[in-house]
Amino acid sequence: MTTDLRLLERWRSQLQVQGEVSLPSLPSCLPNTLDLVEQLVNQFGQPLKTEEKEELQTGIEKLIAESFATGPYARLTVIFHSNPPPKTGITCDLTTTVDTVPLPELGEEPDAKVLELAAQWEAEHLMLALGVGNGRNIFPLMEQGYTVEAWEWRLPLALRKTQSLPLENPLAAADLSLETEYLLDPLARLDPAKYHFIFAPDLVGAIGQTPEQLRLLLAKLCDGLVSGGQILLGLWLSEQSISPSVQEWLQWQGHWVLTRKEIEQLQTKLPLRLCSCESAFDYEQSKRGDLPPIYADWLRGEGLNLSETEQNAIALHWLVWERL
Structure with missing residues (x-):
């Protein structure tokens, strides 16, 4: 028909x-x-x-x-x-x-690297946690008597992540100084030469989507350090340049993968010395033994939605700088 x-x-x-x-x-x-x-x-x-x-x-x-x-x-x-x-x-x-980079599911145990670096300082030496997450790093330090301030602009997300912790609202605890301004805003500043130790082991994916942003972040953190103070960042590194399409996909997810040469360029003309750059997975496993699967997967980049070959070329590294 x-x-x-x-x-x-x-x-x-x-x-x-x-x-x-x-x-x-x-x-x-x-x-x-x-x-x-x-x-x-x-x-x-x-x-x-x-x-x-x-x-x-x-x-x-x-x-x-x-x-x-x-x-x-x-x-x-x-x-x-x-x-x-x-x-x-x-x-x-x-x-x-656009959306907010979700907080990674990392369990409730602190990073061994954070505890190791913090142990070099006295209780009266002020520390800054850049990105609180569920509080897994700051609350153990506070329990040990350290003075820790926090900078967390992803507050609604962070508050949801703290529900399983002992305190009803840990981020609103009276002894925690909490700043909620976005650190990369042009007017956002750390007080000069205030902190001895600044750490952001799992935050950079939510703040540094380009090398320019990472350099700006590093410069702002440098301003807030005393001479001899230290910065700990967790960054995705590759031993060789990755393809533009993979970099674009990772940037869309809020991440950026750097080579060692690009790491050197980040600190150019900044009063910083790179003290160490090591695989986060290898370090944490050597200090803690068997790692919780969800934490180990994060360190190995298994949540980045890459092929096995691409994923094997990328790893989270602990980078430590000292303020000159």
């Missing part, structure tokens, strides 16, 4: 469609994004003219680039709906969003 073409046209004019498609804002996948949106328009609307395709490409390319540079987990959302009769075709609205 053949449908009358005029009837088919009338039938098509009364189609009602609405929905949305959400895509990761990855610049390298721009052609794929354009193809998907164009197929959507062609399926339910009218085929795009050449100038319309060019306009669509320019708009989507700009949105993807801006959202990707703004923050992690950037997404482009295409919201589409039929035009009301007698109009035909569909209307597409494009929006972008």
